[in-house]
Amino acid sequence: MNTLSSFNRITVKIGSALLVDRKAGLKREWLASLVADVADLSSKGADVLVVSSGAIALGRTILGLQSRALRLEESQAAAAVGQIALAGAWSEELSRQGLKSGQVLVTLGDTEERRRYLNARATISTLLKLKAVPVINENDTVATSEIRYGDNDRLAARVATMMGSDLLVLLSDIDGLYDAPPAHNPDARFIPLVERITPEIEAMAGAAASEFSRGGMRTKLDAGKIATTAGTTMVITAGDRLNPLAAIDAGERATWFKASATPVRGFKTWIAGNLEPAGRITVDAGAVRALLSGKSLLPAGVTLVSGQFSRGDTVAILDAAGGEIARGLVAYDAADAVRIAGLKTAEIETVLGYEARSAMVHRDDMVMSRSLDNALDAEE
Ligand code: GLU
Numbered sequence: 001m002n003t004l005s006s007f008n009r010i011t012v013k014i015g016s017a018l019l020v021d022r023k024a025g026l027k028r029e030w031l032a033s034l035v036a037d038v039a040d041l042s043s044k045g046a047d048v049l050v051v052s053s054g055a056i057a058l059g060r061t062i063l064g065l066q067s068r069a070l071r072l073e074e075s076q077a078a079a080a081v082g083q084i085a086l087a088g089a090w091s092e093e094l095s096r097q098g099l100k101s102g103q104v105l106v107t108l109g110d111t112e113e114r115r116r117y118l119n120a121r122a123t124i125s126t127l128l129k130l131k132a133v134p135v136i137n138e139n140d141t142v143a144t145s146e147i148r149y150g151d152n153d154r155l156a157a158r159v160a161t162m163m164g165s166d167l168l169v170l171l172s173d174i175d176g177l178y179d180a181p182p183a184h185n186p187d188a189r190f191i192p193l194v195e196r197i198t199p200e201i202e203a204m205a206g207a208a209a210s211e212f213s214r215g216g217m218r219t220k221l222d223a224g225k226i227a228t229t230a231g232t233t234m235v236i237t238a239g240d241r242l243n244p245l246a247a248i249d250a251g252e253r254a255t256w257f258k259a260s261a262t263p264v265r266g267f268k269t270w271i272a273g274n275l276e277p278a279g280r281i282t283v284d285a286g287a288v289r290a291l292l293s294g295k296s297l298l299p300a301g302v303t304l305v306s307g308q309f310s311r312g313d314t315v316a317i318l319d320a321a322g323g324e325i326a327r328g329l330v331a332y333d334a335a336d337a338v339r340i341a342g343l344k345t346a347e348i349e350t351v352l353g354y355e356a357r358s359a360m361v362h363r364d365d366m367v368m369s370r371s372l373d374n375a376l377d378a379e380e
Helices: 028-043 055-063 072-096 108-112 114-129 152-162 199-205 217-229 244-249 263-272 285-292 334-340 345-352 372-379
Strands: 009-014 047-052 100-106 132-138 167-172 233-238 254-257 279-283 302-306 314-318 324-330 361-368
Touching: 009 028, 009 152, 028 047, 028 072, 028 244, 047 072, 047 114, 047 152, 055 072, 072 100, 072 132, 100 114, 108 114, 108 152, 114 132, 114 152, 132 152, 152 167, 152 217, 152 263, 167 217, 167 244, 199 217, 217 233, 217 254, 233 244, 263 324, 263 361, 279 285, 279 324, 279 334, 285 324, 285 361, 302 334, 314 361, 334 345
Parallel strands: 009 047, 009 167, 047 132, 100 132, 167 233, 279 314
Antiparallel strands: 233 254, 279 302, 314 324, 324 361
């Protein structure tokens, strides 16, 4: 079986019940041990992203609202109170390990709408570049039921795939997948490896949920589908022990879900699979060479922009002869792209009136349609 240290970018989702005790509040000792594991992975070179639940549970404890069901605005208020304490605890424990951290609160739209998706992704990538651990949760104080994830299992899977994580770890109060609910069925058989989430696998999940969290095994399998089809391996294990990440490598019980592609390929297939690009951007020979050597497309190299597109749409990038070189997610709406075509980076802000990103299409958001060799042949 895999070890965590063989992965490069690991998203760890932590369920509320692991972090919060109804009476005592935040479980500091447990958090400290988890953070020690995070520090260990990060010292071995992995990027670690944390998706932490627990805002509502912690807020309820702080406000003394444990004993009854809450109205929507009460849980949102509890999330507001809990989130400050939660983020504070993460930041303190991470800094004790010499790690910086940044809190990111997202809503469903931030991961599902292309335009905002690029924003959320750029911010989280920058945190990783700056060596700050992103501590992510849903923005429960404003998200209402129609437009929220509600469970952090699926949120974590979307974050993992959006960020190109090669591993998603779900720390839960269940140690993995069984072929029947283990609480009711003593003969339930444990499944250590899932090659593919088939209807038979889904049937095993039932609807069993744990006490605190909204997600049961069902939302975990939904998360697994999002993750594995985008190339992210997923592992579910029980988090209710100290150093729960180290425990996976030490051989504690866990269910692994195999990824069906590599994360980069998953994302690039998604871009390449946009059959009808919303627009076309023609570039000069210098830009063609830059793109083929792995650089981003800068406005300076753009000679023509056509089509109606919005920031985040897929565009085709063409050479002067109209041959397609690449496809990618464009960083500007069509109107702005037209205005800045051919301009140097320093001139863009003056023209647009706002501080903008330098790339028209960032290399991370691009998939090449043509390889360097073919292009050089064509040039000769
Ligand atoms: N976002 C919720 C919180 O922090 C948790 C959702 C979940 O339990 O998955 O309280």
